[in-house]
Amino acid sequence: MVKPLFDMKLCIDMEITVKQMMRIEENGHQMGFFRKLMMENAGAITTRHIVEHYPDLISKKITIFAGLGNNGGDAFVVARHLAAFGCNPTVILLGHPDKIKSEEARSNWKILEKMNSVNLILASDASKIVSESEVIVDGILGTGMSGKIREPYSSAIDLINQSHAFKLSVDVPSGLDPDTGMVHDKCVKADITVTFHKMKIGMPKNQNMCGKIMVEKIGIPPEAEIGILI
Ligand SMILES: NC(=O)C1=CN([C@@H]2O[C@H](COP(=O)(O)OP(=O)(O)OC[C@H]3O[C@@H](n4cnc5c(N)ncnc54)[C@H](O)[C@@H]3O)[C@@H](O)[C@H]2O)[C@@H](O)CC1
Numbered sequence: 069m070v071k072p073l074f075d076m077k078l079c080i081d082m083e084i085t086v087k088q089m090m091r092i093e094e095n096g097h098q099m100g101f102f103r104k105l106m107m108e109n110a111g112a113i114t115t116r117h118i119v120e121h122y123p124d125l126i127s128k129k130i131t132i133f134a135g136l137g138n139n140g141g142d143a144f145v146v147a148r149h150l151a152a153f154g155c156n157p158t159v160i161l162l163g164h165p166d167k168i169k170s171e172e173a174r175s176n177w178k179i180l181e182k183m184n185s186v187n188l189i190l191a192s193d194a195s196k197i198v199s200e201s202e203v204i205v206d207g208i209l210g211t212g213m214s215g216k217i218r219e220p221y222s223s224a225i226d227l228i229n230q231s232h233a234f235k236l237s238v239d240v241p242s243g244l245d246p247d248t249g250m251v252h253d254k255c256v257k258a259d260i261t262v263t264f265h266k267m268k269i270g271m272p273k274n275q276n277m278c279g280k281i282m283v284e285k286i287g288i289p290p291e292a293e294i295g296i297l298i
């Protein structure tokens with residue numbers, strides 16, 4: 069029998085820092101499990117949580133807030149998957165499409181631009197849409213967040229928190245520091261947070277903002293953790 073290189077059981081339930089997550093992501097990418105695939109899996113599994121929560125999804129008004137980073141990229145994937153379930157979600161991109169930061173997020177945005185089943189609206193029209201929303205997906209900021217929340221993200225977070233919709237945060241409630249659980253400025257108050265690969269160390273310390281935390285695998289090979297957790 070081939071002896072395993074390391075004992076996976078030792079690190080399966082580990083909580084990790086943002087820095088560790090970034091290094092694991094980079095290792096996975098270097099192994100050929102590209103970021104785009106991680107993003108696809110992250111968006112797909114997040115969609116499953118919405119579908120499980122709302123089996124009558126087609127009739128629901130779902131609004132998806134997306135930032136310009138990869139958290140927003142995950143949110144674009146959620147929009148596409150929701151559309152495949154028969155829903156017509158609305159996506160509010162908080163910035164100009166030319167400012168989307170990564171190639172993987174940009175390519176997912178470009179797909180949405182070709183889809184009539186997804187409504188793309190401007191941040192300036194967010195207020196009315198949010199007041200009618202039954203479900204809000206928060207893909208504004210994830211592990212790349214730092215410092216005071218700038219506009220238009222800040223107003224979007226206020227708008228989300230004023231809403232009575234069911235709120236799902238992608239990876240991290242936008243504005244929460246995933247390493248400490250602290251909110252330095254403001255933060256989305258989520259009903260559920262779907263976080264990827266492993267629990268981020270600060271999140272269980274602030275369940276009040278995270279809501280129910282679900283840790284979901286997104287296909288990153290465990291070998292990507294070698295030299296970081298193992
Ligand atoms: N780490 C991983 O393995 C994976 C990460 N993914 C997603 O990628 C996210 C991280 O992506 P990014 O590194 O692009 O980070 P974010 O999507 O959190 O965005 C960071 C960007 O937002 C802006 N920003 C940062 N702080 C701000 C503030 N206070 N006010 C206004 N703007 C601010 C900056 O321009 C920064 O470039 C994760 O949370 C997750 O959702 C997934 O795609 C799957 C894989």
Ligand SMILES: [K+]
Nearest residue numbers: 206209240242
């Ligand atoms: K988020």
